[in-house]
Amino acid sequence: MNLSKTTLATLFIVASAPTWAQDQSELVARGNYLANGILGCGNCHTPKSADAERILEMKFAGAFVINEPGLNAYASNITMDMETGVGSWSDEELIRGIRDGLRPDGTLIGPPMPSPFFRDMSDNDVRAVVAYMRTIAPIANVVPTSEYTIPLPPAYGPPVGEIADVSRDDPLVYGTYLAVTLGHCVDCHTPMVEGRHDFTQTNIGGRIFPNIFGLDFTAVSRNITPHPELGIGEWSDDEIKRAITQGISRDGREHIPTMGYSYYATMTDEDLDALIVYLRSVPPNP
Numbered sequence: 173m174n175l176s177k178t179t180l181a182t183l184f185i186v187a188s189a190p191t192w193a194q195d196q197s198e199l200v201a202r203g204n205y206l207a208n209g210i211l212g213c214g215n216c217h218t219p220k221s222a223d224a225e226r227i228l229e230m231k232f233a234g235a236f237v238i239n240e241p242g243l244n245a246y247a248s249n250i251t252m253d254m255e256t257g258v259g260s261w262s263d264e265e266l267i268r269g270i271r272d273g274l275r276p277d278g279t280l281i282g283p284p285m286p287s288p289f290f291r292d293m294s295d296n297d298v299r300a301v302v303a304y305m306r307t308i309a310p311i312a313n314v315v316p317t318s319e320y321t322i323p324l325p326p327a328y329g330p331p332v333g334e335i336a337d338v339s340r341d342d343p344l345v346y347g348t349y350l351a352v353t354l355g356h357c358v359d360c361h362t363p364m365v366e367g368r369h370d371f372t373q374t375n376i377g378g379r380i381f382p383n384i385f386g387l388d389f390t391a392v393s394r395n396i397t398p399h400p401e402l403g404i405g406e407w408s409d410d411e412i413k414r415a416i417t418q419g420i421s422r423d424g425r426e427h428i429p430t431m432g433y434s435y436y437a438t439m440t441d442e443d444l445d446a447l448i449v450y451l452r453s454v455p456p457n458p
Contacts, residue, residue, distance in 0.1 A: 196303065199299065199300045200304050200307060202296075202300035202304075203300035203302070203303050203305070205438070206297060206354065207301055207304050207305070209435055209436065209439050210436065210443065211355070212355075212432030212435040212436070213232065213250070213301075214226065214231060214232060214432075214435070215432035216284065217234055217236060217247045217248070217250050218230060218233070218236075219235045219236070220387065230311060230313065231311075232249070232250050232251050232308050232311070233249050233257075233311040234246065234249035234250065234313055234315040235247065235249075235313065237383075238284050239382055239383055239384075240381070240382075242321050243283060243318065243319065244318065244319045244320075245282060245284055245318040245319075245320070246315050246316050246318050247285075249311070249315050250305065250308070251308050251309060251313075252305070252306065252308055252309065253310035253311055255312065256312050256313055256314050257310060257311070257312075257313075261276060263302050266302045266305060267298050267299070267302060268331075269281060270290050270293070270301065270302075271287060271290050271298055272287065272291070272328065272329075273285060273287030273288070273290075273328050274327065280324050280325065280327065280328075282318055282324050284359070286356040286359050288328045288329075289358070289359060290353065290356070291328060291329060292335065292349070292353040293335065293353055295334055295335050295337075296337055297337075297354070322366075343446045344446075344449050344450060344453055346446045347446035347447050347448070347450035348453075350447050351447050351450040352450075355436075355447070358374050358375055360379055360381075360393045360431075361375045361379065361396050362375060362376070362379065363379055374454060375395070375451075375454050375457070376395050376397055376403075376457045377392070377393045377394040377396065378392065378393065379392070379393045380392050381430065389428060391428045391430040395458075396451060397451075397454050397455060397456050397457045398451070401458075402458050403456060403458075404422075405456055407422050409445070409448050412451065413444050415427070416436045417433055417436050417437040417439070418433055418437070419433040
């Protein structure tokens with residue numbers, strides 16, 4: 173049977189379309205899992221009511237506020253609104269914003285945006301997040317400009333190049349990727365000195381967040397090292413998982429609702445297990 177070039181091209185397009193659609197669907201699904209899970213994007217970018225509940229009709233529209241010495245920062249609107257959100261940003265500009273912490277005009281996105289940790293996010297994962305972001309409905313919401321009295325660097329480092337996926341074969345390597353890069357646990361659980369993390373005290377807690385989310389309480393991050401008395405060294409895996417996903421301490425106390433417990437509750441058991449491998453690997457500092 174002889175087929176014309178036009179017929180062959182049509183057959184190729186029809187045959188290829190389902191594969192492309194499946195790949196895109198899988199990419200969006202992965203981005204959804206990350207953004208609404210370990211990344212906890214909505215924990216900062218979704219406004220909260222007076223009782224710390226997320227205002228879902230304003231999902232990702234910004235206005236999270238963090239007050240610390242040297243900064244009064246607001247999370248931006250990351251919906252696809254063209255005027256007040258990031259709808260006009262290209263995919264590459266969104267990737268640069270997430271990993272390099274730079275806006276399209278080259279200005280720095282300051283803390284608490286954890287770009288210094290997101291810099292190690294794999295190419296596939298960051299593209300998945302962007303693919304999911306494109307599905308977020310546009311919401312018009314003007315967010316105040318963040319104010320900093322601490323010096324901000326022009327950039328967090330050289331431009332991020334290509335980053336391969338992290339293998340899941342080694343639970344510690346993968347758990348470190350989950351905890352440090354994606355979950356940026358060390359961001360809140362490591363003390364700050366003059367606006368910079370003191371990584372000699374990684375995960376010992378003690379960082380103070382007054383009126384976090386604009387709510388009327390102060391949060392203090394706890395020691396999540398394996399220290400037997402002051403950390404979580406004596407906690408079982410199930411107790412650690414309950415604290416991460418439900419915000420309930422080993423003794424049954426409820427934690428202040430600042431961590432993204434509802435986000436972490438969507439994590440797979442495989443990811444939670446790897447995260448715990450990382451937590452047990454760091455030095456047990458008092």
